[in-house]
Amino acid sequence: MIFAVIERMKLILLLVAPLVLQAQAPAPVVGSVKIVHGAASIQRGSQVIPAAEGAHLLAHDSLRTAADGSMGVILQDGTRVSLGPNTTVEIDRFTYEPVDGKFSLLLRLSRGVLAYISGKIAQFSPGAVQVETPVGIVGLRGTELAISLGAL
Amino acid sequence: MSAGRTRLGWGRGFRLTPGLRPQPDCVRWCGMGVMPVLLLIVVLAACTKKPAPTPPTPPPPPPQPQNIFALLQDPEGRNTAIVVKNTGGEQEIGQPDHAVRVDNANTAPSAPFPIDQPTERRLFGAALDTLPPAEVHFVLNYGLNQDSLNTAARAQMPAILRAIQERHSTNISVIGHTDTVGTPAGNQELGLRRAGGVAALLRAEGVAEDSLFVVSHGEADLLTKTDRNIPNAANRRVEVIVR
Numbered sequence: 001m002i003f004a005v006i007e008r009m010k011l012i013l014l015l016v017a018p019l020v021l022q023a024q025a026p027a028p029v030v031g032s033v034k035i036v037h038g039a040a041s042i043q044r045g046s047q048v049i050p051a052a053e054g055a056h057l058l059a060h061d062s063l064r065t066a067a068d069g070s071m072g073v074i075l076q077d078g079t080r081v082s083l084g085p086n087t088t089v090e091i092d093r094f095t096y097e098p099v100d101g102k103f104s105l106l107l108r109l110s111r112g113v114l115a116y117i118s119g120k121i122a123q124f125s126p127g128a129v130q131v132e133t134p135v136g137i138v139g140l141r142g143t144e145l146a147i148s149l150g151a152l
Numbered sequence: 153m154s155a156g157r158t159r160l161g162w163g164r165g166f167r168l169t170p171g172l173r174p175q176p177d178c179v180r181w182c183g184m185g186v187m188p189v190l191l192l193i194v195v196l197a198a199c200t201k202k203p204a205p206t207p208p209t210p211p212p213p214p215p216q217p218q219n220i221f222a223l224l225q226d227p228e229g230r231n232t233a234i235v236v237k238n239t240g241g242e243q244e245i246g247q248p249d250h251a252v253r254v255d256n257a258n259t260a261p262s263a264p265f266p267i268d269q270p271t272e273r274r275l276f277g278a279a280l281d282t283l284p285p286a287e288v289h290f291v292l293n294y295g296l297n298q299d300s301l302n303t304a305a306r307a308q309m310p311a312i313l314r315a316i317q318e319r320h321s322t323n324i325s326v327i328g329h330t331d332t333v334g335t336p337a338g339n340q341e342l343g344l345r346r347a348g349g350v351a352a353l354l355r356a357e358g359v360a361e362d363s364l365f366v367v368s369h370g371e372a373d374l375l376t377k378t379d380r381n382i383p384n385a386a387n388r389r390v391e392v393i394v395r
Contacts, residue, residue, distance in 0.1 A: 029365065032323040032395060034284035054322035056362075072282040074323070074395045076365075080286070084278035099372040115224075115279035117286075135219050135254040136238035136261060143232045144224040144248075146276040150217040 030094040031057040031075035035082070038068035062090040065112065079105060079119030079129075084148075087112025092132070096121055103128040110134060111149055118143045220275055222251035222267050236261045287395040288315045292350065294388040296333065299345040301353070305390075313357055315394040321363065323395040326351045328368040331387040332380045336371055343368030346390045 033042075033055045040051035043062040049055070051063065051071055065071055065087045072082040077096040083089055093106035103125035107114070109132070122129045122140060131138040133149060225248040226232045233246045241260030243252050249272070252261040273280075290312050292305035301309075316324060328343030344366075351366045376386045 029323070034319075034395075035282050037282065054320060056322065070278045070282040072284040074284050074287060076323075076325070076395075078287045078393075078395070080283050082279045082282040082284070084276065084282075087279075099369050113276055113279045115276055115283055117283060119287075133219070133254075135257050136221075136236050138221060139235040139237065141232065142223050142234040142245075143226045143228075143230060145234055146222045146224055146272070146279065148218075148220045148222075148275040151220055151275050152215045152217055 027058045029056045029076065030059050030061075030091060031073050031079075033057065033071065033073050035070075035072035037070045038085070039066035040064065040069040040071040040083070057091060059091060059094050062088060064088050075105070075119060077103075077105075077119040077121045079121060080117040081107065082115045084113030084115075087114065089114055098124065105129045106132065108132045109147060109149065113148045113151075114146065116140075116145045219254045220251050220267075221245070221254065221261070222272065222276070223248050224272070225249055285319065287393050288319075290315075290392040290394075292390045292392065293385060294346060294390070296331075296383050296388070297342065298388075299342060299349055301349065309353060309357075312354070312392050312394065313359075316354075316359060316363075319394060321394050322360070323365070324354070324359065324363055325365045325367070325391070325393040325395075326354070327391040327393070328366075328370075329373060329375070329387060329389050329391070330371050331382065331384040332371050332374070332378055333383050334381075340368050340370035343370045346388075350390050350392060 033051050033053055036051050036053050041064050042049045042051050042055065042057065043064060044058060044060075057073060057075075063071060063073065063083055065083045065085055067085050070082065070084055072080065074080050075091075075094060081089065088110045090108040090110070092108045093104050095102050095104040097103070098120070103121045105121045105128060107116070107130070114131070116131065118129065118140065122143070126141045127139065129140040131140070131145070131147065133147060135149070138145065138147070221234070221236045223232060223234050223245040232248060233244060235242055235244045236252050236254060238254065238257045238259075238261070240258050243261035243264065245252060245264045247264065249267055250264040251267040252264050254261045290308055292301060292308060294305070295302060315321070326347045328345070328347030330339040330342050330346075332339075334342070347366045347368055351364045354364060355361060371387070374384075374387050375389065376384055378384050378387070
């Protein structure tokens with residue numbers, strides 16, 4: 001009887017352990033904040049962190065600036081992205097694994113102004129970079145791009 | 153107080169008595185006098201000869217919000233292009249300093265049009281001015297199977313530290329590489345020892361632990377492609393990328 005319970009507990013541990021380990025492994029850093037002017041923040045899940053110069057960025061982080069804000073970030077492949085005022089950009093997908101030949105970058109601009117200078121992802125895999133907006137998707141073979149949504 | 157007001161004589165016309173509110177003289181005069189005067193002005197205006205009709209200038213329409221996608225000049229003059237696509241269609245911008253306008257997700261992007269410097273500044277200036285400087289890249293080379301820095305590599309350390317300080321960098325990749333001499337597993341370890349040694353030197357100079365991203369690519373990312381078991385000085389390296 002006791003033996004059976006121990007066996008069952010072992011089984012549960014075996015099933016649960018990988019999940020726990022996975023949860024504890026830190027999410028890979030995809031970039032960092034380099035320049036902040038005015039009010040800017042990073043939304044990570046339900047958490048909102050004031051954007052500070054030097055802060056590390058993770059995949060799915062949403063970068064936001066207020067009416068007086070602007071922010072410049074650099075990603076791990078050297079891609080540079082900056083936000084003008086009243087802007088929201090999510091780093092939706094970032095894959096930079098040169099050894100395995102895996103490259104992908106998807107930025108989601110939902111409002112405001114974005115400037116972009118390509119990095120190694122675009123260099124190694126033209127077509128792996130996309131910027132999605134509410135009015136259309138941009139495929140990039142380009143090196144320098146700027147988008148303004150709702151400009152007057 | 154009310155007695156005082158009466159004595160001063162401004163109580164009568166303005167006292168609020170329901171139903172009995174005598175009007176001051178000026179109000180009565182206005183009611184009787186202004187209308188005829190107005191009529192006279194209207195009649196006179198109608199009689200005078202009309203000036204040549206000048207088309208009324210309509211007020212300028214309020215500016216419509218616009219969505220602008222621009223391809224900017226490549227700093228190194230490389231060939232460059234973007235494609236803007238939605239359910240309405242797609243449009244390629246193949247020339248720098250050209251843009252398309254997109255009204256909504258169901259309307260195809262406009263034809264590309266040139267965009268001048270002042271417009272570029274007006275639309276994108278705040279973002280363009282906040283673009284960070286490019287990352288800087290250093291390569292340190294190693295002797296065959298060595299994991300300690302030689303003199304030439306060591307001489308690069310001050311420049312690396314300067315780049316880190318100038319950029320206030322919190323994001324430094326240290327990537328170890330080997331040539332194809334030995335086994336892939338052994339080279340993975342050798343690459344990590346090389347990168348770890350450089351990271352240790354940077355830490356000793358005050359670079360924060362969590363600013364350093366230390367990895368080994370072993371022999372998987374050769375700078376010069378070679379067969380197995382080929383000694384190659386260029387492939388034995390540590391890359392330091394300061395962002």
